[in-house]
Amino acid sequence: MDNILATAISELNEEKTIELVKRSLDKGTKPFQILKYLQEGVKKVGELFESGEYYVGELIMAGIIFNEVLNLDVMKSSVSSNYSECIGTILLGTIENDIHDIGKDIFKSMALVEGFHVIDLGTDVKKEIFLKKTKELHPDIVGISGLITSAVNPISELIQLFESEGLRNQVKIIIGGNTMDEKTCHSVGADDFVHDAELGVQKCVSWIKQAR
Ligand code: B12
Known part of the structure; x- marks a missing residue:
């Protein structure tokens, strides 16, 4: 995987994932792009499960890390400040x-x-x-x-x-x-x-x- 954020979540590195999300937002990366990297990483977790390298515990952990990112204040505010009207x-x-x-x-x-x-x-x-x-x-x-x-x-x-x-x-x-x-x-x-x-x-x- 090319992206370090996608790799961090696929390796279930909670601390690094959160750190990278915060840093990327600080640097101006769009929340949509961050979600794409996370999606890439979670897909990789699914593949590793299917190939027998990961077990159910790892899948659940990936879900927990993903939700933690979504619940970060900085992520929530970036998402909500991105639009001014509901389409x-x-x-x-x-x-x-x-x-x-x-x-x-x-x-x-x-x-x-x-x-x-x-x-x-x-x-x-x-x-x-x-x-x-x-x-x-x-x-x-x-x-x-x-x-x-x-x-x-x-x-x-x-x-x-x-x-x-x-x-x-x-x-x-x-x-x-x-x-x-x-x-x-x-x-x-x-x-x-x-x-x-x-x-x-x-x-x-x-x-x-x-x-x-
Ligand atoms: C993670 C996972 C779990 C986790 C779920 C954690 C969670 N919080 O979601 C846990 C461990 C709990 C789990 C449980 C089970 N799982 Co499961 N699981 C997976 C796994 C490995 C990955 C799914 C995933 O999250 N993928 C990553 C996301 C990002 O991809 P995605 O879901 O496809 O979503 C993308 C798109 O499809 C789309 N999308 C998704 N939803 C929507 C909705 C809308 C409106 C739109 C527009 C787009 C959209 O956008 C997403 C991002 O691009 C898949 C295998 C796989 N490779 O898909 C099996 C899989 C889905 N599971 C499977 C099974 C059988 C089960 C269990 C029945 C296992 C069991 N024997 O107990 C239980 C289900 C119990 C139940 N009643 O639902 C089977 C289903 C087989 C089938 N055809 O029926 C699969 C395919 C594994 C397999 N090959 O056997 N599972």
Whole structure:
């Protein structure tokens, strides 16, 4: 990996990761770029797990370090000072039965940096909650994360619920996570899918622009 911040998080070096984030922000590196480096490092952790070099403990540790960075005051203030007006609202959550949240949180941070208002429902979110919050909060976009194969059915059922409640035309729906592909996207009835948070944010921005 080229970047030292990505390497620090992939090596689970908490102190160095935090130090590098603070230093990079001081030097004027954009929060969006920092998130991209962190994403690169976390992806590497996933690969090391799959190749048997890392175990579950290491995965959990990577998640903890990542969240610590997001919760740094300096990171939070850089994210919020980056925009002056809200460009649109995204209702976001990881679908029921699924507790993976690192990718969802990366997307959330990048969307915040881009000027979206993001309502994060968390993980293992029941379809009924997505529906209730959509009715209450009228988001422009619903973002659904799903990393395990058994996330696909609940996503499909959720989108059917949106249809039957007459809400489907009022929101764009984007799904994210490595399980998602073109075929799944089509079969569940989402508007688009991504494996990459940055691309996801770009798609959301273009939907907002089209709607205006
Ligand atoms: C980390 C991890 C965990 C951690 C999760 C920690 C956390 N806080 O999230 C822990 C250890 C808890 C875990 C648990 C389990 N895991 Co797991 N896990 C992973 C792992 C290694 C990495 C996932 C990750 O964080 N990747 C890094 C992020 C940055 O990538 P990402 O999630 O794809 O997100 C990016 C994009 O997809 C996108 N994105 C993601 N969400 C969204 C949403 C929107 C709206 C948008 C626009 C974009 C977007 O943006 C992100 C950044 O670019 C993957 C393997 C892998 N390589 O993917 C397995 C993996 C997902 N896990 C798997 C499994 C099976 C499990 C368990 C069932 C294991 C078990 N037997 O108990 C449990 C799940 C329990 C449950 N009910 O959910 C399988 C799923 C297989 C499948 N097809 O069903 C995988 C693929 C591993 C494998 N090969 O077997 N896991």
